[in-house]
Amino acid sequence: MDVKRYFRGPVMWIVLAVLAVVVLMQVVGSSEGYKTVDTGQVVQAIDKNQVKQAKLTTGDEQLIKIDLIDGQKINKADKLQASYIGTQGADLADKLQEKFEAGQIEKGYTVSPTKQSPFVSILLSLLPFVLIVVVFLFLMNQMQGGGSRVMQFGKSKAKLITKDTPKTTFADVAGSDEAVEELHEIKEFLQEPAKFQAVGAKIPKGVLLYGPPGTGKTLLARAVAGEAGVPFYSISGSDFVEMFVGVGASRVRDLFEQAKANAPAIVFVDEIDAVGRHRGAGLGGGHDEREQTLNQLLVEMDGFDVKGGVILIAATNRPDILDPALLRPGRFDRQIAVDRPDMQGRLEILKVHQKGKPVAPDVDLGAVARRTPGFTGADLSNVLNEAALLTARSDQKLIDNKALDEAIDRVVAGPQKRTRIMSDKEKKITAYHEGGHALVAAASPNSDPVHKITILSRGRALGYTMVLPDEDKYSTTRNEMLDQLAYMLGGRAAEELVFHDPTTGAANDIEKATATARAMVTQYGMTERLGAIKFGGDNTEPFLGREMAHQRDYSEEVAALVDEEVKKLIETAHNEAWEILVENRDVLDNLVLALLEKETLGKEEIAEIFAPIVKRPARPAWTGSSRRTPSTRPPVLSPKELALTNSANGSATPAVDTTKGIDIAPVETPED
Numbered sequence: 001m002d003v004k005r006y007f008r009g010p011v012m013w014i015v016l017a018v019l020a021v022v023v024l025m026q027v028v029g030s031s032e033g034y035k036t037v038d039t040g041q042v043v044q045a046i047d048k049n050q051v052k053q054a055k056l057t058t059g060d061e062q063l064i065k066i067d068l069i070d071g072q073k074i075n076k077a078d079k080l081q082a083s084y085i086g087t088q089g090a091d092l093a094d095k096l097q098e099k100f101e102a103g104q105i106e107k108g109y110t111v112s113p114t115k116q117s118p119f120v121s122i123l124l125s126l127l128p129f130v131l132i133v134v135v136f137l138f139l140m141n142q143m144q145g146g147g148s149r150v151m152q153f154g155k156s157k158a159k160l161i162t163k164d165t166p167k168t169t170f171a172d173v174a175g176s177d178e179a180v181e182e183l184h185e186i187k188e189f190l191q192e193p194a195k196f197q198a199v200g201a202k203i204p205k206g207v208l209l210y211g212p213p214g215t216g217k218t219l220l221a222r223a224v225a226g227e228a229g230v231p232f233y234s235i236s237g238s239d240f241v242e243m244f245v246g247v248g249a250s251r252v253r254d255l256f257e258q259a260k261a262n263a264p265a266i267v268f269v270d271e272i273d274a275v276g277r278h279r280g281a282g283l284g285g286g287h288d289e290r291e292q293t294l295n296q297l298l299v300e301m302d303g304f305d306v307k308g309g310v311i312l313i314a315a316t317n318r319p320d321i322l323d324p325a326l327l328r329p330g331r332f333d334r335q336i337a338v339d340r341p342d343m344q345g346r347l348e349i350l351k352v353h354q355k356g357k358p359v360a361p362d363v364d365l366g367a368v369a370r371r372t373p374g375f376t377g378a379d380l381s382n383v384l385n386e387a388a389l390l391t392a393r394s395d396q397k398l399i400d401n402k403a404l405d406e407a408i409d410r411v412v413a414g415p416q417k418r419t420r421i422m423s424d425k426e427k428k429i430t431a432y433h434e435g436g437h438a439l440v441a442a443a444s445p446n447s448d449p450v451h452k453i454t455i456l457s458r459g460r461a462l463g464y465t466m467v468l469p470d471e472d473k474y475s476t477t478r479n480e481m482l483d484q485l486a487y488m489l490g491g492r493a494a495e496e497l498v499f500h501d502p503t504t505g506a507a508n509d510i511e512k513a514t515a516t517a518r519a520m521v522t523q524y525g526m527t528e529r530l531g532a533i534k535f536g537g538d539n540t541e542p543f544l545g546r547e548m549a550h551q552r553d554y555s556e557e558v559a560a561l562v563d564e565e566v567k568k569l570i571e572t573a574h575n576e577a578w579e580i581l582v583e584n585r586d587v588l589d590n591l592v593l594a595l596l597e598k599e600t601l602g603k604e605e606i607a608e609i610f611a612p613i614v615k616r617p618a619r620p621a622w623t624g625s626s627r628r629t630p631s632t633r634p635p636v637l638s639p640k641e642l643a644l645t646n647s648a649n650g651s652a653t654p655a656v657d658t659t660k661g662i663d664i665a666p667v668e669t670p671e672d
Contacts, residue, residue, distance in 0.1 A: 034065055034081040042066060042082040046095050049104045054096050056089065064092055167226035173219055174352045175345030175377055179209070182336050183224050186311060190228040190264045193309055204333035205301055206312040208272075210319040211338035214378030217315035220338065221268045224313065231265040233258065237274030240293045248275065248293030256300045256310070264309030272314040278323045294323060301331045340376050342472045343369050349377050353384045360398040368404055371451065373468060375411075383407045412466075414459030422462070429495065430455045430463045431595040433505055435588050436494025436581055437465040437487060442610045443580045444483035445618050450610075453591075454600040462505060478526045479619055481516060485573035486580070488513040493577040494588065517569040518562070527565045528624055535562060576616075584613055 042064055045051055053067040065081040084092060099105045170180050189196060189203045196203060209217040225232030233255060240248040259265045269275075275293050301312060314332070316322065326332065341349060346369040354365065372380065386407035387399045396403070409416070422430070434453050441447040448469045455463040467487065476484075492506035525532030535554050554562075581588055591609050594601055601609075621630045637645065 034079040037080050037082055039064075039082040039084050039088060042080055043092070043095070045080065046092075046099060049099070051096075051099065051105055054105065056093055056096065062089055064089075168219065168222040169226045170223050172352065173216060173223050174348035175341030176216055176220065176338055177345070179220055179336050179338050180223075182334060183207070183220060186224050186313075186334075187227045190230050190266070190309060190311065193264070203309070204311060205330065206314065206332040207334040207336060208319070208327070208332040209313065209315045209336050209338050211317060212340060212376060213317050214376035215338045215340060216377045217317075217338050218268075218270055219377075221266070221270075221313045221315065225266045225268070228264070228266070230309075231259070231262045232268060233265065234268045234270070237269055237271045237276065240275050248289060249296035252293060252296040252300055259310045265311075267310065267312045269312065269314045271316060272326075273316045273318045273321055276314075276316075276322045276326045278321055294326070298325055298331065301326075340374055343373070346372055346375060346380060349380045350384065353381045357384060357388055358398050360400040363399065363401055363404065368408070370470070371408060371468060373472060379411055383411050386410050409454075409458065413461055413464055417457040417459075420457045422457070426462070427455060427596060428592065429499060429503060430505070431592040432494045432498050432588070433491035433503075434463045434465050435591040435595065436490040436492075436497075436577070437467075437509075438490075438606065439584055439588050439591065439610070439613070440490030440493070440577045440580050441465070441467050441483075441487045442606075443584060443613050443616055444486055445615050446477065446480045447483045447487055449603070450606050451603045452601065453595060453606060455595050456599050461508075478520070478524075478622060481520055481524075481526070482569075482573065482576075482619070485513050485516060485569060486576040488516070489570070489574045490577045490581070493574060493581055497578065497581050497585075513570060513573065514566065517566045517573075520569060521562050521565045525624070527569070530558075530561060530565060531624060580616065587612055 045066060045068060046054075050068050051066045052069045055065045057063045057065075062084050063081060064084060065079070068078045068080065096105065170184075173180055186204070186207060193203060209220060211217060221234075222232065235255065240251050255267060259267050275290060275297065277290070277294075279291050279294065312332075319327075319335075327335070347366055350365045350368060368383070372383065375383070383404065384399075384407070387403040390403045390406055391397075391399045394403075434455060438450045438453050441450050448467045450465060451468045452466040453463075458464065488509045489506075491509055492502055495502045495506065520526040521530060522535040525534070535558065587610060591601075591606075594605065594609060598605075623630050
């Protein structure tokens with residue numbers, strides 16, 4: 001630890017102030033309560049037998065100190081001291097010896113031939129204070145982290161990543177092609193700024209990466225720095241604000257000063273929502289220190305030289321709570337969404353994380369990508385890591401499909417609870433419950449395929465049914481949502497049908513079904529009685545103050561109607577699930593027997609059991625009103641669809657006459 005640097009700035013003044021106070025105390029208290037008088041007064045006190053104790057110091061300091069007998073005080077003092085010269089010391093010693101021998105001085109007297117140096121005395125008295133200062137410096141060093149300067153709270157805590165640090169490049173990033181393409185321009189801005197300035201283009205001041213957690217926002221920022229080969233300052237939003245007022249703003253200033261001194265450079269602020277939250281949106285006032293930090297950040301982003309080559313990259317998964325002044329053009333000129341990867345993106349991510357791991361030749365990463373819709377890059381990395389751990393635990397050398405299958409289950413539902421022992425009755429109830437879900441999904445015309453059914457307990461679930469789409473979907477139709485409602489209530493319907501006594505196991509299913517039905521009524525306009533109107537908020541207001549200020553924007557009559565429509569959707573779906581199970585009771589029983597025997601069934605085994613199932617007919621066309629009759633003219637064929645159709649028919653002419661109509665089921669009649 002470099003001690004010299006601690007004695008700069010405020011610390012030096014603190015130490016000097018402590019020393020001055022101690023020296024002053026020594027000077028004031030050096031007499032130890034003795035009153036300095038003339039030598040004659042001391043001699044007079046000795047002659048009058050008023051001395052209780054005496055001390056005679058010889059040598060350089062010729063001083064006599066006496067303590068008077070209680071009640072016989074001179075000048076209201078019970079302690080006197082006087083300096084003497086020459087032979088006065090010997091005379092005083094003789095007098096004190098006589099008084100001592102006569103018993104007139106109770107404790108005798110002492111003669112000190114030498115004196116203690118006042119400098120040594122001061123040093124000894126300073127020792128406790130020196131120890132206190134050393135302990136204070138040590139504690140502050142620990143609070144600020146190794147290598148930090150005490151009291152330098154205003155200095156930035158950003159980590160600097162230079163050319164010598166192992167680089168992350170765009171080759172390490174997968175599944176975010178659009179984001180990488182946008183960030184390629186940032187790389188060019190930093191490497192060839194003159195190329196853009198020559199045509200009057202301004203280098204972007206800020207790039208905001210937003211998206212769900214685990215999608216690789218931090219990785220993208222590091223890749224930009226690695227590709228551009230410039231200094232990269234990395235800091236978290238929470239590192240700006242400390243317990244001391246004004247520290248955050250000071251750290252922002254210091255961070256940008258460092259970046260400008262090493263320009264071109266990148267400043268990366270992770271989780272910027274910790275410091276960039278919307279001002280004035282809280283309940284009961286704002287956070288002054290955080291808002292001062294945000295204000296300074298706004299000033300720095302709008303104030304530093306556009307030709308300085310400093311670009312701020314920030315990441316957040318809550319862009320909705322950021323202050324509008326932070327998001328405007330001129331500060332964050334680019335806002336790049338880093339979303340969950342699609343199937344091809346998941347496959348590329350799996351290939352990246354597969355490097356360095358021994359994978360069996362028969363493992364199909366494409367199948368793993370299809371089984372993991374909605375997974376982020378972090379989730380996929382966790383899947384492969386869990387598979388590697390399971391492989392090592394079982395003393396295997398290669399990661400196989402079984403390990404990957406178990407790893408996906410662990411990430412989705414948690415580890416299997418092998419110690420949870422269920423009775424035969426509970427197992428059978430669970431089997432019928434999960435079988436009800438799977439059977440309803442298989443018989444519904446718009447439901448996704450069933451990939452897996454298990455009655456093994458994981459997490460809080462006694463069992464689960466995995467229904468996954470064959471390809472990524474970005475929107476959902478009304479019929480698909482109605483099939484989802486029936487699928488969610490399939491387990492409850494099976495319990496009622498078989499055991500005539502439902503259990504609490506359907507609580508989560510009912511919760512999800514209710515949320516879906518309410519969204520169909522209040523947000524998606526999928527009921528005829530209420531129409532395409534949005535009712536109420538979407539319950540995503542992040543600030544309590546604003547949420548309390550919002551009032552319901554519809555009447556009590558409409559609220560009652562919303563409840564009726566939600567109940568009607570739930571009841572209809574429940575009845576559909578019941579009908580499917582009644583029609584396919586034999587299939588349900590066979591499925592339960594297979595589950596009780598094997599506990600877990602895969603896609604092929606499920607397909608074999610469900611072979612006798614006949615899909616329910618499509619629902620009637622629905623436009624939301626009987627006055628809006630659906631067109632009988634089919635949608636046009638895209639060039640790709642037309643080419644595929646012609647190729648299948650072996651003809652170069654259109655296989656379908658798009659001017660002719662197609663059969664469409666009659667539209668639903670209005671509900672009374």
